[in-house]
Amino acid sequence: MEEPSGAAPAAVPAEAVTPLIRGVAVLHRLTEAGGALSPSALERATGLARSTIDRITATLARMGYVRLDGRDVVLAPRLMELGNAYLAALRLPALLAGRADALADALDESVSLAVADRDGIRFIHQATRRRAMSLSFRIGDLLPAERTAPGALFATEWTEAEWRRRRERRAADPEDRGFPAVPPRPPLAPDDFEERTARAARENCATDDQLIEPGLIALSVPVRGPGARPAPRAGAGAVRGPEAGREPEAGRKPGAGQEPGARQEPEAGQVPEARQAPGAGRIVCVASVVSHTSRHTAEHLRTTLLPRLRETVAAMERDLAAAPPPAPSEPPAGLATWTAASKQELGREFVESLARGLTVLTAFDADRPALTLAEVAKATGLPRATARRVLITYEHLGLVAAGPDRRFTLTPRVLSLGFPPLSRTSLPRIAQPHLEYLAARVHESASLAVLTPSGDEIQYTARAAAGRIMSVDLTVGTRLPAHATALGRALTGALTEDGYALVDEELEEGLRAVAVPVRDRSGRPVAAANVALHAARRTREECVTELLPALRRTAAAIEADYHVAARFTRVALV
Numbered sequence: 001m002e003e004p005s006g007a008a009p010a011a012v013p014a015e016a017v018t019p020l021i022r023g024v025a026v027l028h029r030l031t032e033a034g035g036a037l038s039p040s041a042l043e044r045a046t047g048l049a050r051s052t053i054d055r056i057t058a059t060l061a062r063m064g065y066v067r068l069d070g071r072d073v074v075l076a077p078r079l080m081e082l083g084n085a086y087l088a089a090l091r092l093p094a095l096l097a098g099r100a101d102a103l104a105d106a107l108d109e110s111v112s113l114a115v116a117d118r119d120g121i122r123f124i125h126q127a128t129r130r131r132a133m134s135l136s137f138r139i140g141d142l143l144p145a146e147r148t149a150p151g152a153l154f155a156t157e158w159t160e161a162e163w164r165r166r167r168e169r170r171a172a173d174p175e176d177r178g179f180p181a182v183p184p185r186p187p188l189a190p191d192d193f194e195e196r197t198a199r200a201a202r203e204n205c206a207t208d209d210q211l212i213e214p215g216l217i218a219l220s221v222p223v224r225g226p227g228a229r230p231a232p233r234a235g236a237g238a239v240r241g242p243e244a245g246r247e248p249e250a251g252r253k254p255g256a257g258q259e260p261g262a263r264q265e266p267e268a269g270q271v272p273e274a275r276q277a278p279g280a281g282r283i284v285c286v287a288s289v290v291s292h293t294s295r296h297t298a299e300h301l302r303t304t305l306l307p308r309l310r311e312t313v314a315a316m317e318r319d320l321a322a323a324p325p326p327a328p329s330e331p332p333a334g335l336a337t338w339t340a341a342s343k344q345e346l347g348r349e350f351v352e353s354l355a356r357g358l359t360v361l362t363a364f365d366a367d368r369p370a371l372t373l374a375e376v377a378k379a380t381g382l383p384r385a386t387a388r389r390v391l392i393t394y395e396h397l398g399l400v401a402a403g404p405d406r407r408f409t410l411t412p413r414v415l416s417l418g419f420p421p422l423s424r425t426s427l428p429r430i431a432q433p434h435l436e437y438l439a440a441r442v443h444e445s446a447s448l449a450v451l452t453p454s455g456d457e458i459q460y461t462a463r464a465a466a467g468r469i470m471s472v473d474l475t476v477g478t479r480l481p482a483h484a485t486a487l488g489r490a491l492t493g494a495l496t497e498d499g500y501a502l503v504d505e506e507l508e509e510g511l512r513a514v515a516v517p518v519r520d521r522s523g524r525p526v527a528a529a530n531v532a533l534h535a536a537r538r539t540r541e542e543c544v545t546e547l548l549p550a551l552r553r554t555a556a557a558i559e560a561d562y563h564v565a566a567r568f569t570r571v572a573l574v
């Protein structure tokens with residue numbers, strides 16, 4: 001469940017858009033299930049009627065957010081545009097991911113960036129190593145704060161209300177079932193989170209010594225926003241006994257419930273909170289080095305790697321301070337006006353209020369991180385009253401937060417809409433359903449290939465057979481000379497003026513193939529897609545007139561998905 005809070009759920013506001021709440025619930029259940037569920041499983045998981053599930057999934061399919069794959073409803077890469085909107089508006093991945101990746105390369109260990117999400121942490125970047133002995137989390141995964149190193153750092157800034165939220169959540173969910181990304185909490189696990197938080201406040205770093213599972217260790221340092229660091233909240237994390245459960249002020253009173261040895265006075269470079277801009281010097285995210293007990297102990301990780309991690313974080317903080325504010329650009333207009341035509345076409349099967357509501361999230365971006373109601377209405381083309389109800393619904397669901405100056409921002413929880421399962425994808429997996437659709441349409445086999453590192457050969461990475469007895473039979477992994485194949489020519493730029501390659505019986509007698517490149521966001525060809533057939537079945541001209549248009553549409557669809565998926569995650573090409 002994506003609502004791990006033990007607190008009673010807030011009442012649904014009268015103006016909330018019910019179909020949007022239901023659509024979000026369907027996306028949450030699909031995400032928790034790893035990306036696919038049958039309609040009947042969705043019925044059980046949401047408690048919604050089958051007819052409602054069918055209309056919601058038809059609407060999500062029309063948006064390109066799910067595929068209906070045989071019996072299953074499957075999350076589709078396009079859905080990542082919602083999480084992308086949050087990550088772009090947050091700006092931290094764009095500003096800091098390069099340094100996280102460089103540190104991972106230098107240390108040969110995984111490095112992650114996480115933000116606070118209520119009393120949990122959520123990953124916004126992962127620079128992972130491929131190792132047999134390593135569990136790594138995905139972008140968007142939510143973990144309980146107390147079972148992580150970043151959590152102890154975020155908790156140094158918690159108010160008493162946040163400590164209370166954590167206590168209530170743990171009481172209501174003793175096994176951490178609300179956090180599907182982690183193994184269940186062992187029944188007798190000691191809760192020393194307040195001590196670890198106090199230590200994190202003193203040391204400005206934290207370790208995770210197998211809090212999540214045996215073997216997994218981590219070392220974390222907070223990345224602070226520009227401005228002087230606020231004085232640590234006195235006693236935060238060390239609030240015990242008589243202080244626990246009091247109103248927010250109690251936890252903030254200087255000296256109240258302070259741990260022995262905790263700072264009494266602000267250190268150099270710190271200023272009392274009252275005298276600085278709101279939010280100055282606060283933790284914006286936490287950088288972690290993640291390793292395994294087969295390579296380090298937690299203490300060893302700290303003694304050997306802490307200086308390097310601190311250096312990287314200092315550089316990240318300099319980058320944040322130097323980053324120019326987002327340059328406002330001409331906002332989009334009418335993002336949601338497409339829904340009317342779909343409603344006309346699909347009628348009852350299309351839930352227009354769900355499609356309009358989800359489109360609102362895509363109005364946010366790097367240059368539009370915070371929007372007023374009027375700006376949301378303009379960007380989407382929705383009537384102001386509709387946009388208002390959508391925002392009320394999202395606030396209720398915790399996906400949008402209303403800030404000062406009446407601007408709305410997306411919350412980290414937007415990543416719970418499909419991002420974790422979709423973020424571990426590859427180009428062949430993205431391409432597969434598109435190749436299958438093409439092969440079924442043209443009754444010929446379709447493939448995807450990449451160039452091998454030498455550049456002399458191509459390697460097949462995905463394939464959809466036409467189902468003919470006499471279809472061209474090449475399996476994934478097969479290598480062929482690049483120069484002799486249409487795929488190789490499409491990859492090396494040996495294209496016709498019209499941007500395709502057609503090879504006739506060069507490789508093998510009787511074989512004919514037409515191919516086009518698949519490009520990354522910068523226009524560089526990273527793969528090629530083809531249709532291959534026995535020469536007797538179609539002339540060269542027929543290949544161009546009958547197959548090429550469909551092949552181009554397929555390549556464009558693969559590219560569109562790839563560009564969405566690769567905006568904030570590394571998408572493997574093989």
Ligand code: PHB
Nearest residue numbers: 112137148149208218288
């Ligand atoms: C991570 O996978 O990036 C990770 C895991 C546990 C932590 C910190 C980071 O405590």
